[in-house]
Amino acid sequence: MSRSITVLAPATVANVVCGFDVLGFALATPTDTMHLRLTDTPGVSIINEDDYNLPTEPTRNVAGAALLALLREAPAGTGIEVRIQKNIKPGSGIGSSAASAAGAVVGANELLGNPFSQEDLVRFAMFGEEVASGVQHADNIAPAIYGGVTLIRATEPRLDIVPLPAPELHVTVVHPQIEIKTSDARQILKKEVLLKDAIRQWGNVGGLVAGLLKSDYDLIGRSLEDVIIEPVRSILIPGFAAVKEQSRLAGALGGGISGSGPSIFMLSRTEETAQAVARAMQQIYQDLGIDFHTYVTRISPGGVRVVPTEQLHAHAVL
């Protein structure tokens, strides 16, 4: 048990195509770097080491709210300071706020000698998501903490998180630099859907889960279809249809909107294909004249990672 620690908190993709509100996965990169230490001052203090101008008042900061939730169940008088180097751009749709919240509680748990379960940590981190979006959702938090692909089977009467074994999958993400507010993306959804569309969707969810557990890439590809959310939300993302079409032509299994956008992700069987997909995406946004960033990475089997001391020193040298 040390007094200070560094964690790497991964970006995550939620609302995985047909799996709106239930399926998510962790990315190997990008990650936020967070340094946490125990202090003699009870409570939480936040230091932002980036240019995003995020709040430092703990109740208004994503990591802060998550830590305050954890401290309510920790020994009285515990004090934690966290320094955050954000590499995952807020508002990009790849779980920036979830990374901060998940990294904070995993780091704090490690500092305290791991008294809390993964489910506890998800529960704490969800208070961070509430600060970011007004809703306590676990779609990004669960994969950020568990790693790999996670299914949120249900949220009531209690949160039921199901880790799903998955074969090697490479991910290409494009983040067109436009702003979509999560609240706006929620508002354009209809409260009611056609039963026949819902049936098609849960057929695909069943297919996707089976494809992952059976390592059946073709089935994964066929199941990456969303007949409910994507037709509505994709109109908010310029170039969406072209990205989808060109990515499939480049060999991607399929993909869709990451979270509530504007990022779009595509899954591929090999890194080579994932690179070809990135080139196709780049061409589209260059042609549209929209600034963008692409990532070529893979689904990470692990979630928030505590960096060993040696690696820490290597980091410090860099």
Next chain:
Amino acid sequence: MSRSITVLAPATVANVVCGFDVLGFALATPTDTMHLRLTDTPGVSIINEDDYNLPTEPTRNVAGAALLALLREAPAGTGIEVRIQKNIKPGSGIGSSAASAAGAVVGANELLGNPFSQEDLVRFAMFGEEVASGVQHADNIAPAIYGGVTLIRATEPRLDIVPLPAPELHVTVVHPQIEIKTSDARQILKKEVLLKDAIRQWGNVGGLVAGLLKSDYDLIGRSLEDVIIEPVRSILIPGFAAVKEQSRLAGALGGGISGSGPSIFMLSRTEETAQAVARAMQQIYQDLGIDFHTYVTRISPGGVRVVPTEQLHAHAVL
């Protein structure tokens, strides 16, 4: 390749709780016994060896319509006679028509030297279902042919059937002797559902598929929840709520309406529990004064079974 053959065609459960229209499984018992033989008279002839007074005109008979579909792709001049001993009561909700259709096409395929794939056979048998219910659905046909648990991921642009490996599961079925027409059961469903209910449902579909593939009985049990169809349809089945409650108390993992009812099925981990569930069901319908039949069986890994000659003779002796 012989000129005559006997097949056992299994009962099936469709609309498996949350998996409305997409999940089904085959039962080890009851089965219909069907004798098929090649004849020199082109076309199909049907002989019913039971008291159900089903049509013998091939276009109006479930097995007949399925065989006519198969014959359209078989060598010209092929003639098939089928004698049907129905043990699965029509209208019980455990795939009586699907058994006849599936048994007929599997038997014919065997007689012809197996020129057709399982997907072909499902496609032919669906013409039988159309005769029975007016709709070409594969929910019962797929498990009757493939065996085990099957997922119909999608029906368009082409039928996509996913066999799902499952752990040992025991099944208790109660058939209260009341009539529910499939068309009535369809009509009382709303065309639209709440998005939040649909999300809950596809979370459960994901959980159930994962539970089956991971042999996680607790997860299977938690996922056996239907927030969309059951609340509407269960009002057509007297005693439904009591059956569900008492079955869980007797140790069942969970269950629900079989097909469009009136049968109710429950899954259990052991045969002992499945027997206890049957006793609970019997008590309820005795108290209600409704005639009923119960089956204690298990999910059958196989579908329609071609009976070997030795077994045939043993049958003949019985």
